[in-house]
Amino acid sequence: MRTLLCILLTLCIGTMQAQQVQLSGTVVNEKNKPIENVNVYLEDSFDGALTDAKGYFSLVVNDTVVRGVLKLMHSQYGNLDIEINTKESLSEHYVLRKQDEVMGEIIITANSKNKRGRAESIGFTAMDVVSTAGSPGNIMGLLSTMPGAQTNGEDGRLLIRGGRAEESGIFINGVKVFQPYTASVGNVPVRSKFSPFLFKGMSFSAGGYSAEFGDALSGVLQLDTSDDIDVSRKDISISTVGVSFAQTHQWEKNSLSYSLNYMNLGAYTAVVKQRYNTNKPFNTASAEVVYKREVKDGGYKLYTAVDFSSIDYEQEIKPSNRVDTLAFKSNNVYMNSVYFKKLSSYMRLDIGTGLGYADYRGDNNDKYINKNSWDVNQKVKLTYQWNGKLQSFIGVDVQLSKLDLTRGMERFSERLDTDANRWALFFENNYKVTTDLTLRAGVRVSKYSAISDWAVEPRAMLTYQMNTKQQVSFSYGMFNQAMNLEQSLSLKQEDWMQANHYILNYTYEFKKRMLRAELFYKDYSKLLLTPLGRPSEYSQLGEGYAKGFDLFWKDNITFKNFNYWVTYTYIDSKRKEMYWNENVQPSYVVKHNVSVVTKYWIEQWKSQVSMTYNYSSPRHFYDIDNANKTIYKSSPIHNVSVSWAYLFSGQKILFASVDNLLGRDPVYAYQFNQRVGRADNINASAKRFVYIGFMWTISANKKTNQLDNL
Numbered sequence: 001m002r003t004l005l006c007i008l009l010t011l012c013i014g015t016m017q018a019q020q021v022q023l024s025g026t027v028v029n030e031k032n033k034p035i036e037n038v039n040v041y042l043e044d045s046f047d048g049a050l051t052d053a054k055g056y057f058s059l060v061v062n063d064t065v066v067r068g069v070l071k072l073m074h075s076q077y078g079n080l081d082i083e084i085n086t087k088e089s090l091s092e093h094y095v096l097r098k099q100d101e102v103m104g105e106i107i108i109t110a111n112s113k114n115k116r117g118r119a120e121s122i123g124f125t126a127m128d129v130v131s132t133a134g135s136p137g138n139i140m141g142l143l144s145t146m147p148g149a150q151t152n153g154e155d156g157r158l159l160i161r162g163g164r165a166e167e168s169g170i171f172i173n174g175v176k177v178f179q180p181y182t183a184s185v186g187n188v189p190v191r192s193k194f195s196p197f198l199f200k201g202m203s204f205s206a207g208g209y210s211a212e213f214g215d216a217l218s219g220v221l222q223l224d225t226s227d228d229i230d231v232s233r234k235d236i237s238i239s240t241v242g243v244s245f246a247q248t249h250q251w252e253k254n255s256l257s258y259s260l261n262y263m264n265l266g267a268y269t270a271v272v273k274q275r276y277n278t279n280k281p282f283n284t285a286s287a288e289v290v291y292k293r294e295v296k297d298g299g300y301k302l303y304t305a306v307d308f309s310s311i312d313y314e315q316e317i318k319p320s321n322r323v324d325t326l327a328f329k330s331n332n333v334y335m336n337s338v339y340f341k342k343l344s345s346y347m348r349l350d351i352g353t354g355l356g357y358a359d360y361r362g363d364n365n366d367k368y369i370n371k372n373s374w375d376v377n378q379k380v381k382l383t384y385q386w387n388g389k390l391q392s393f394i395g396v397d398v399q400l401s402k403l404d405l406t407r408g409m410e411r412f413s414e415r416l417d418t419d420a421n422r423w424a425l426f427f428e429n430n431y432k433v434t435t436d437l438t439l440r441a442g443v444r445v446s447k448y449s450a451i452s453d454w455a456v457e458p459r460a461m462l463t464y465q466m467n468t469k470q471q472v473s474f475s476y477g478m479f480n481q482a483m484n485l486e487q488s489l490s491l492k493q494e495d496w497m498q499a500n501h502y503i504l505n506y507t508y509e510f511k512k513r514m515l516r517a518e519l520f521y522k523d524y525s526k527l528l529l530t531p532l533g534r535p536s537e538y539s540q541l542g543e544g545y546a547k548g549f550d551l552f553w554k555d556n557i558t559f560k561n562f563n564y565w566v567t568y569t570y571i572d573s574k575r576k577e578m579y580w581n582e583n584v585q586p587s588y589v590v591k592h593n594v595s596v597v598t599k600y601w602i603e604q605w606k607s608q609v610s611m612t613y614n615y616s617s618p619r620h621f622y623d624i625d626n627a628n629k630t631i632y633k634s635s636p637i638h639n640v641s642v643s644w645a646y647l648f649s650g651q652k653i654l655f656a657s658v659d660n661l662l663g664r665d666p667v668y669a670y671q672f673n674q675r676v677g678r679a680d681n682i683n684a685s686a687k688r689f690v691y692i693g694f695m696w697t698i699s700a701n702k703k704t705n706q707l708d709n710l
Contacts, residue, residue: 021060021061021065021066021086021087021088021089021090022058022059022060022061022089022090023042023058023059023060023061023066023070023084023089023090024056024057024058024059024089024090024091024092025056025057025090025091025092025093025094026051026054026055026056026057026093026094027040027051027055027057027072027094027095027096028055028093028094028095028096029077029095029096029097030095030097034051034053034054034055034056035051035055035074035077035096036050036051036052036053036055037050037051037074038050038051038055038057038072038073038074038077038096039071039072039073039074039388040057040059040070040071040072040073040388041059041070041071041387041388042059042061042066042068042069042070042071042084043068043069043070043071043081048346048385048386048387048388049345049346049385050345050385052297052342053227053228057345058345059345060345065085065086065087066084066085066086066087067084067085068083068084069081069082069083069084070082070083070084071388072094072096073388074096077096077097078096078097080094080096082094121203121204121205121209121222122146122147122203122204122205122516122552123201123202123203124142124146124202124203124204125196125200125201125202126195126196126197126198126199126200126202128142129141129142129196129202130196130197131599131608131610131643131645132145132597132599132610132612132643133597133610133611133612133641133642133643133657133659134612134614134639134641134643134657134659135612136643136655136657136691137195137196138191138192139192139194139196139202139221139223140156140157140158140191140192143158143204143221144595144614145565145567145595145597145612145614146204146206146552146567146595147206147516147518147550147551147552147567147568147569148160148161148206148207148219148518148520148550148569149204149206149569150569150589150590150593150616151189152189152588152590152619152668152669153189153637153666153668153669153684154187154189154668154669154682155187155189155190155588156181156184156189156190156191157181157190158170158221159218159588159589160206160207160218160219161206161207161218161219161520161522161546161548161569161571162218162522162546162548162571162573162575162586162589163217163218163219163499163522163546164218164586164588165588166481166484167216167217167218167219167481167499168216168218168219168220168221169213169214169215169216169219169220169221170220170221170223171213171220171221171222171223172194172199172223172224172225172303172336172354173223173224173225173301173336173338173352174212174213174222174224174338174350174352174379174381175336175338175352175353175354175377175379176213176215176354176377176399177334177354177356178356178373178375178377178401179193179332179334179356179358179373179375180192180193180194181193182284182307182309182330183309183328183330183332183360184328185311185326185327185328185362185363185364186315186324186326186364187668187669187682188282188311188685193305193307193332193334194223194305195259195288198223198225198288198290198303199223199224199225199226200224200225200226200228201222201223201224201226202221202222202223202224203221203222203224204219204220204221204222205219205220205221205222206218206219206518206520206550207219207475207477207501207503207520207522208459208461208475208476208477208501208503209459209477210428210440210442210459211426211427211428211442211443211444211457211459212381212393212395212426212428212442212444214397214424214426214444214446214457214479214480215399215422215446215480215481215482216479216481217479217480217481217497217498217499217524218479218499218522225290225301225303225336225338227292227299227301227340228292229250229253229254229255229292229294230248230250230255230257230290230292231248231250231255231699232248232249232250232699233247233248233697233698233699234246234247234248234697234698234699235247235259235695235696235697235698236695236696236697236698237693237694237695237696238693238694239691239692239693239694240267240268240690240691240692240693241263241264241265241268241691242261242262242263242264243261243262244259244260244261244262245259245260246258246259246260247259253293253294253295254291254292254293254294255290255291255292256289256290256291256292257288257289257290257291258287258288258289258290259287259288260286260287261284261285261286261287261288262283262284262285262286263282263283263284263285264281264282264283265281265282265283266278266281266283269281272686272688272689272690273686274685274686275315275316275683275684275685275686276313276314276315276316276685277313277314277315278311278312278313279312279313279314279327280310280311280312280313280327281311282309282310282311283309283310283311284307284308284309284310285307285308286305286306286307286308287305287306287307288303288304288305289302289303289304289305290302290303290304295341297341297342298339298340298341298342299339299340299341300337300338300339301336301337301338302335302336302337302338303334303335303336303337304333304334304335304336305332305333305334305335306331306332306333306334307330307331307332308330308331309328309329309330310327310328310329310330311326311327311328312326312327313325313326313327314326317671317680317681318680318681319678319680319681320678320680322680324364324365325363325364325365326362326363326364326365327362327363328360328361328362328363329360329361330358330359330360330361331358331359332356332357332358332359333355333356333357333358334354334355334356334357335353335354335355335356336352336353336354336355337352337353337354338350338351338352338353339351339352345385346384346385346386347382347383347384347385348382348383349380349381349382349383350379350380350381350382350383350395351379351380351381352377352378352379352380352381353376353377353378353379354375354376354377354378355375355376355377356373356374356375356376357373357374357375358371358372358373359371359372360372366409366410367407367408367409368407368408368409369405369406369407370405370406370407371403371404371405371486372403372404372405373401373402373403373404373485374400374401374402375399375400375401375402376399376400376401377397377398377399377400378397378398378399379395379396379397379398380395380396381393381394381395382394382395388432389431389432390429390430390431390432391429391430392427392428392429392430393427393428394425394426394427395425395426395427396423396424396425396426397422397423397424397425397426398421398422398423398424399421399422399423400419400420400421400422401419401420401421401422401485402417402418402419402485403417403418403419403485403486403489404416404417405417405486405489416489418485418488418489419449419485420448420449420450420482420485420488421448421449422446422447422448422449422482423446423447424444424445424446424447425444425445426442426443426444426445427442427443428440428441428442428443428459429441429442435465436464436465436466437462437463437464437465438462438463438465439460439461439462439463440460440461440462440463441458441459441460441461442458442459442460443456443457443458443459444456444457444459445457446480446496448482448493448496450482450483450488450492450493451482451493451494451495451496452494453495453496455480455496456478457477457478457479457480458476458477458478459475459476459477459478460475460476460477461473461474461475461476462474462475469508469509469510470506470507470508471505471506471507471509472504472505472506472507473503473504473505473507474503474504474505475501475502475503475505476500476501476502476503477500477501478498478499478500478501479498479499479500479501480496480497480498480499481496481497481498481499482496482497483497483528487528491528491530491538493528493540494540495526495540496526497524497525497526497527497528497540498524498525498526499522499523499524499525500522500523501520501521501522502520502521502522503518503519503520503521504518504519504520505517505518506518511557512555512556512557512563513553513554513555513556513557513558514552514553514554515551515552515553516550516551516552516553517549517550517551517552518549518550519548519549520546520547520548520549520550521545521546521547522545522546522547523543523544523545524542524543524544524545524546524575525542525543526540526541526542526543527540527542527543527544527575527576527577528540528542528577528578529541529542529576529577529578529581530578530579531579531581532579532624541576542575542576542577542578543575543576543583544573544574544575544576544577544583545573545574545575546571546572546573546589547571547572547573548569548570548571548572548573549569549570550567550568550569550570551566551567551568551569552565552566552567553565553566554566561600561601561602561603562598562599562600562601563598563599564596564597564598564599565595565596565597566594566595566596566597567593567594567595567596568592568593568594569592569593570591570592571589571590571591571593572591573585573586573589579624580622584620584622585620587619587620587621587622587669588619589619590616590617590619591617592615592616592617593614593615593616593617594613594614594615594616595612595613595614595615596612596613597610597611597612598610598611598612605646606646606647607644607645607646607647608644608645609642609643609644610642610643610644611640611641611642611643612639612640612641612642613638613639613640613641614637614638614639614641615636615637615638615639616636616637617636618633618634618635618636619633619634619669620632620633621633621634621669621670621672621679623672623679624672632670632679634666634667634668634669634670635666635667635668636666637666638662638664638666639659639660639664640660640661640662641657641658641659641660641661642657642658642661643655643656643657643658644656644657651696651697651698651699652694652695652696652697653694653695653696654692654693654694655691655692655693655694655695656690656691656692656693657690657691658688658689658690658691659688659689659690659691660684660687660688660689661688663687663688664687665683665684665687666683666684667681667682667683668682668683668684669682670682
């Protein structure tokens, strides 16, 4: 690692000292729009650069005469070769033409101007989130229609290919978010805390992800805010569950955006009957602030969010007829700061900082729990473009966490606290071996304060471009994870939990159609075993596996004004973990998962209509107090959701959606009541969820609205 840094510094110093001939210019498309991330380099040399957001590049050649071929390469626009023979610096204007049938080295492009997706990830936008029926404004709702992803009705958190919710990592601008969900108590499903409109790029990986990320056994969700300065505008939203106001001010090379949101389900639950009695309806007040500044060859972004939520209700559980009294109050603060700059034509520096604070107070019948937690993540990453074929990055990732917890009941309470530190170094190369073969290889080395051993995680992906439409790839990776802080209060972890990923991917893409098929196998080791009633006898002898395949078909062109996608995931998973000392199918795993998402634009009605169908096979639950290990099966899920967006004018939109249109009443899960010796059913709080909202945008551009791409 020290050697690599020395090489990088030597190259930079040598370049600055030997400036002889400068080749520069701008690269645009046929509409004169700049093209970013075009590889520009001299053939058979190490002299190269990438174009920036304005399409500009500059490279310096250490020679008195420059002869050869200047190559311009881009996955979406093909290649351009320019003969160079000069003794003086040159600055030219180049045009690349769009080539629909050229897939290039990368199949799936995350919708971000700085990060491109790889074969193991799927990119989507804020519009995909809000315009998909069944997921109004909730990123996790859309993810449940993606291959390898799953959300359960009583929980709402992201599960990936047989992994627990805790095994999924969520990152904003490359920085980990430790509290990505809204607070909850009982069996009220959570939502993503963040508005999808904050992000211009969202990329989901169900395994085999980059060495840049860690501490997630199953997969990661990457959310990237836009680097562009936002234009001035105002947004007003009124709905059946709340109101919001947002405003953006833009001046020179700065922009400041803020939004105020208030949600209260009191009026809604008074009209739509729920399965619980409300003492104090769910309500939340939140605010978000985004500041951006453009600096020379870089920029700075600061995102801050605060929210205050509470609820107090009583719920009768069937068939035992017990009544649970549940309540919580939660206060949260999250900050994300990113600075990025091109140090030279070849080198880029990214510095990211994340800070999270959460104060949670919950009551469950006669028991209570108060939690106060702090999390800090500091990340520094240096990227170097050696030439048109090789790019490397190296970085350091530091995470600090602290938890204070008080729990008890009327006559008993205990106060516990703990903290943990994580350090990681990561390094990765992306090398274009031949025109058709690409290798990504890296390693992540991690240390956790409670574990004596370092974790070394090698990861690699080999991608072969079969032709302009087809690609296959194979990836392998080792992934480690430590316990969360709440677990470490009662257990002392001695080793990392571990998973190995093996993934074979095939992708076919032609014009606006895509077929993606993936085989996967994960083997788990060193999982926690905690015998029931004897947590002090815990061990890390747990193990397991998850294997299966995904199919994903997306079509945006065959039918006019109509696009759709179909997803099928099969998972065969068994684990020996927690209370079970033998392999069983985990209760959170669904073996078969099907999603069909459709969107149709009706020109005469100025409307978009969307329908989503989700099917999930039954889950297995086990009575841990039953010697016969009785298996209870939840209901199969058949959920049909519809939404309708109507444009009154260019900036006024009426939006309505209904979740579970058919009014089915499935049993999501079971709870085992030791007092009555039977299993209680967990159902949705209501048969349907109906949302109606009106959105109004005020801006200089009379066509700009909150659903720009509807």
